[in-house]
Amino acid sequence: MELPVNAFKHAIAAGRPQIGLWSSIPSNYTVEVIAGAGFDWILLDTEHSPNDLESVFSQLQAAAGYPQTSAIVRVPWSDQVILKRYLDAGVQTVLIPFVSTAEEARAAVSYTRYPPKGVRGVGGTTRATRFGRVRDYTKHVERELCVLVQVETKRGLDEIEAICAVDGVDGVFIGPADLHASLGYTGETGNPDVLPLIDDAIRRIRAAGKAPGVLTPVESLARRWLDCGALFVAVGADVGVLARGAEALAQRFKA
């Protein structure tokens, strides 16, 4: 059996913008609903959601039936054990939060690499190897592995070029909410003093030869950041789509 191809990784490497949806609902049912909606990727969030490895495992299986939509998992922290377990579950694209220095980026990448390049522990009969059926998995896995790190602090903004220069970092995601908080605008995601910094960060990441990413449910901002050169943009979140859609429907009859 061949190693599954990571279409998302190759698309951003080729400079083809990828449009995604954030998913925080811990359900394989809703993930399958979204996976057939037409997005290029779906982000399975384990940082700001009740998701855990077991719920994400079933969501990966649900999404696997929709090859046109790539599943990306945001781990709750840059941690050797956490990353080992999600990679063994068959995750091929990981988003790692709160990376602010090149050293932190190198550590994050090392958690995704087998020795001698890194410290990922070797498990044989995992879902990642399709239970021992993928030939020479440990030798080829890196080819289809995509590591995305989140820059979402002032220090991270200052270090963007150094972070992009780390071998094994495929993309850099700007976290608007935490970046605003780091700059003193906690609770905001559209401050006029911060938006130009995100514009500039996206341009700097692209100029450094890496894929810039971001999340915003505001269409004008999504298009603004695509124009700046963003290559993976989440244009909404499942919880937001469900909550606002349900409220709007209720209002049509209950107003």
Ligand SMILES: O=C(O)C(=O)[C@@H](O)[C@@H](O)[C@H](O)CO
């Ligand atoms: O904005 C941030 O900071 C992020 O990391 C976000 O993109 C997500 O945490 C988002 O807020 C989840 O809904």
